[in-house]
Amino acid sequence: MTDKPRKTLSLTRKTDKPEGTPSSVIKTVAGKRIIRREASATPSPPRNKPVKGKAPRKKPAAPKKVVTPPSTIREQELDQQLNGHFGAWRDHxxxxxxxxxxxxxxxxxxxxxxxxxxxxxxLLHHTSTIQYLNNIMQQPMRYNLDGSPSGEIIPAEREYASQKLTSLPPANTSGL
Incomplete structure (x- = not known):
C-alpha cells in the first residue's frame, strides 16, 4: 500500500451576507472568548397565545367500549350450565x-x-346471594349438586349468614 494523504472533507455553512461583513464579533477578554451576534434581519414568527377566558376546543373523546373479561364470560357460562343440570344449584x-x-x-x-x-x-358470587343466605338460615341440611343431603348446617354458619344478610345493602323495591 502506498501512503498517500487522504483528502479531508470540510463542511461550512453558506451565509446570506457577503463574506466581507462578519455576522458576529468575537473578542477575547482575560483569556475568554465573547461572541456577540447581530440581530437577525427577519423577526421570528409570532407565537399563538391562547385567548383569555376560552379554552381550546378539543374533540370529544370517543366513548370507551365496555370489555368483559374472559373469566367473567366463562363464569356466566358455567353458571348457566349448572343452573340447567342441577336443581340444588338453581334453587340456591x-x-x-x-x-x-x-x-x-x-x-x-x-x-x-x-x-x-x-x-x-x-362459588363466591353464588354463596353471597340473598336467596342462598336465606336458605342457609331456613334449611336444616346441606346438599350435593344432585340434590342428595350431605350434612347439617351448624349454628355458627347460620350466625354468619345472618350477619352477612344484615351487612348487605337493602334491596331496591321501589320499582325503578
Whole structure:
C-alpha cells in the first residue's frame, strides 16, 4: 500500500451576507472568548397565545367500549350450565362442604372451559346471594349438586349468614 494523504472533507455553512461583513464579533477578554451576534434581519414568527377566558376546543373523546373479561364470560357460562343440570344449584340450596370438587368433576366430564379461579369466583358470587343466605338460615341440611343431603348446617354458619344478610345493602323495591 502506498501512503498517500487522504483528502479531508470540510463542511461550512453558506451565509446570506457577503463574506466581507462578519455576522458576529468575537473578542477575547482575560483569556475568554465573547461572541456577540447581530440581530437577525427577519423577526421570528409570532407565537399563538391562547385567548383569555376560552379554552381550546378539543374533540370529544370517543366513548370507551365496555370489555368483559374472559373469566367473567366463562363464569356466566358455567353458571348457566349448572343452573340447567342441577336443581340444588338453581334453587340456591345450601351446598355441601367441598362442593368445589364436584364442580371440577362436572367440568372435566362435560369438557367445559373453566379455571380454578373461575370456579372460585362463581362459588363466591353464588354463596353471597340473598336467596342462598336465606336458605342457609331456613334449611336444616346441606346438599350435593344432585340434590342428595350431605350434612347439617351448624349454628355458627347460620350466625354468619345472618350477619352477612344484615351487612348487605337493602334491596331496591321501589320499582325503578
Amino acid at each position: 340450596l345450601p351446598l355441601a362442604v367441598g362442593i368445589e370438587k364436584a364442580i371440577f368433576r362436572y367440568i372435566s366430564e362435560n369438557h367445559v372451559s373453566a379455571s380454578k379461579r373461575v370456579v372460585q369466583q362463581l
